[in-house]
Amino acid sequence: MKHGSEVRADGDSWLLRIRARDTRRVVGTGVLLGDRLALTCATVLPHPEAQVTVDFPGVRGAAPATGRAHPRHGTPGSGAAGLAVLALDRTPPGAAPAALRRAAPPLGTPVVIRGWAETHDGGPLTIAADVDHTWGEDIRLAPAAYQDLPEHGCHGAPVLDHHDPPRVLGVILGLRPAAAGAGAGARAGAAFARMIPVDTLLRHLPFAEKWAAGRRGVEPALTSRASPGSSLLADYAERLARWLTDRGGPPVRTTEVEEGSPRDHTLRRALALADRELVHPRPDALSASPAATVPPIGSLDLAIDVTGRTAEQIAAGIADRMNLTVPGHGSARALLRRARLARTIAFLGLNRAAEPADVAELCGELAENGCRLLLVHYGRRTRAERDAGAMIALRQRIARLAADLDALDVRAAQLNEAAQRLAGVVPQDDALTGLHLDYAVIGRMRATAGPGAAPDGLTAAVDRLDSGIRRAARAVAAGEAEAERRRRRRDALREEFDTYRGLLAFAAATGARGGGGHDGHDGHDGHDGEDLEEQVTAEHDAAFGALWGYFDPGTAGPALAAYVAAVRRLLGLPPADGERKEDRKP
DSSP states (O other): OBSSSOOOOTTTTTEEEEEEETTEEEEEEEEEEEEEEEEGGGGGSSSOOOOEEOOOOOTTTTTOOOEEEEETTTOOOOOOOOEEEESOOOOOOOOOOOOOOOOOOOTTOEEEEEOSSSSSSOOOOOEEEEEEEEEEEEEEEEGGGGGOTTTTTTTTTTEESSSSSEEEEEEEEEEEEETOOTTTOSSTTOEEEEEEEEHHHHOOOOGGGHHHESOBBBHHHHHHHHTTTTTOHHHHHHHHHHHHHHHHSSSSEEEOOOOSSHHHHHHHHHHHHHHOOOSSSSSSTTTTTTTOOOOOOOOOOOOEOTTTTHHHHHHHHHHTTTOOOOOOOOOHHHHHHSOOOOOOOOOOOOGGGHHHHHHHHHHHHHTTTTOOEEEEESSSOOOHHHHHHHHHHHHHHHHHHHHHHHHHHHHHHHHHHTTTTTOOOOHHHHHHHHHHHHHHHHHHHHHHSSSSSOOOOHHHHOOOOOHHHHHHHHHHHHHHHHHHHHHHHHHHHHHHHHHHHHHHHHHHHTTTOOOGGGOSSSSOOOOHHHHHHHHHHHHHHHHHHHHHHBHHHHHHHHHHHHHHHHHHHHTOOOOOOOGGGGGGGO
């Protein structure tokens, strides 16, 4: 797929352009679902009875159709702006329905938004974007290079992956144009788009299932036993909801259940409610309980039953859900190691996998890759299984500490640069050197240990590294705060310096020089004037060096005060506030 501001979408017969019938202005984009059905954003309809003109740019020579809200599907709500299904009065021959794709794409995944400018000249806009944030029903997209988004033409626009042919991952329901003055490197104020993914779309519009492919977030078989009539363990449900909300518990959580028990029902209920698609015959009955027991919709990306499956089969299922393509005869597991996943995954039946030890190793790799994992065992765990679970959690913790240490390295390097320019700022290089040694020791301990249980002393070593990083982070933060205080002081002094330098330049340009009359004389002769100008020049150079070189407030403050006093004396101004006449240099 080509990238550019305007690229002709030849062959995309499902891509629709929607225009107002009165003004012909483009008001949005649509996706053809089937014969005389189109999906778009409700904002394209000014009122429920409105009619719009629907073009088929991908079908050469096709006449426009008339669209209105479908009498059965209408405009199901979804957030501030809703989905809309249009009933079309005609569909031209050759127009094929779009391919919808369920997916939970990892953060940073490149996608393409296909919309229109607000005039209908030329082809569609092709806007490169990345998956920026995901939570709840929505997925937030950041346009590449912080390019802007058309305010109207992208409402209802499809979001496509980079497969060949591309599949529709969702539709755009909300846009925020870039804020005025947002620079190329500024995230705050940059444009973003709000995508409703196919999973959410199917919950609102289940009839669209016939055009959808891709792995479900939670397989129906995993929630079929979550009967609304079963007893609910409220405390357990609240703990699961807190964990899925990422407000409680460690990133790797292990739980034990007996099949068919209330605990099993409570777990499967949580999985059903956390899925965007809510795959359950009666989700309304499932959620009819205390709010504290209900996890947020979209807080779970994948729940997979690993019973009888190998690690590679499980990895292939995860890759499919993440919409990652395994190249050729490559390994899905190797692909997951390279991807930036950061997803929430539940594994059910770890002790029933075909290769439990190898699956535990896969879980450790995922934990190191930023995934939050819910590890479910049927029945009581053995000692070896408890040790393996503890090692998975420890690997996640080590990976997080490594990331924290990398981030601390960057901050410490910036602090070191500040210390070279600002007096009183203390570098933290020595503390970080010790932390890197501690991390190297942990790596050596892991390399010499086999799979399964953590080697003796590893947990204690990780604890030491953790506390050392937190201690160093506090020291770096204190140094950053001190550096910022000194920068503010320096900037204030620079501003005062520039004020007096500008005042002196203005006086020179206008000839408005005073005569020094405020020190008891009516003026000064030429010799005194030359001396004063030489003094101003000398004080200027001293103050400039103190303010734009190595900054020490104890040196820069007096240097600036001397320059200010010399300028005021040269211009015949009274002493500045706090300056005594006898302090002036002769």
